[in-house]
Amino acid sequence: MAEALATISQVQDRGMIQIRADLAQAGDAIAEAAGLALPEQGRITTDGNRSLGWMSLDELLLVLPRAETAEALAALRDALAAEHALVLDVSDMRAMFRIQGARALDVLAKLCPADLAAMPDDGLRRTRAAQAACGIWHEPGGYALIGFRSVADYLRDLLTGAAAPGTGLDPR
Structure with a gap:
């Protein structure tokens, strides 16, 4: 695998x-x-x-x-x-996630309708991850994402699914 x-x-x-x-x-x-x-x-x-x-x-x-x-x-x-x-x-009220690794941006690209690759290193972007409102910024080694705690399970499942190999934009 x-x-x-x-x-x-x-x-x-x-x-x-x-x-x-x-x-x-x-x-x-x-x-x-x-x-x-x-x-x-x-x-x-x-x-x-x-x-x-x-x-x-x-x-x-x-x-x-x-x-x-x-x-x-x-x-x-x-x-x-x-x-x-x-x-x-x-x-x-909020839940925070870290998306870490060399392909963290690929994971977020599957979920967010924003060009996060163009975001400066000190940028903070309010957008969506699928249907959930969120905020995203760079952290060392990846990104931080915050959203409402009421959708924390949904966000965790979205991020985990988008990080799985062979899904969405992943060419492998």
Whole structure:
């Protein structure tokens, strides 16, 4: 039997904080509280084990170790207390997967209607994996994919199936 195109794993130890605010007005406070530079549109900034991703004109997503979520949530809420903002722990709402290996992009190409090959190394793309909304960005050795936890089993099955040799775009 041929090897899988990529290794698929669900990540359990990551926290996620959704930040909604006027980024032009509150960006500096967010960056300081998150400990990361504010990402440009369609980008993600990463430093060590934290990432801050641009999700929309007024939305960012902070991805960090689960154990640091409560402290970061408090810091962000304090920093944005004077702003019209929403800071919400969405860790339990989201599921995260890693797609690792030399052919990780091939796996995602089977599922996503976006040209992920054209995405810059610091890019973050909101798209779909088959019928599920998701966000995708580069990580060392592959990609990270987040989606709603309510469709985590569906996403895991999709990714695992797309990684199986002899399916879809795989020429072997």
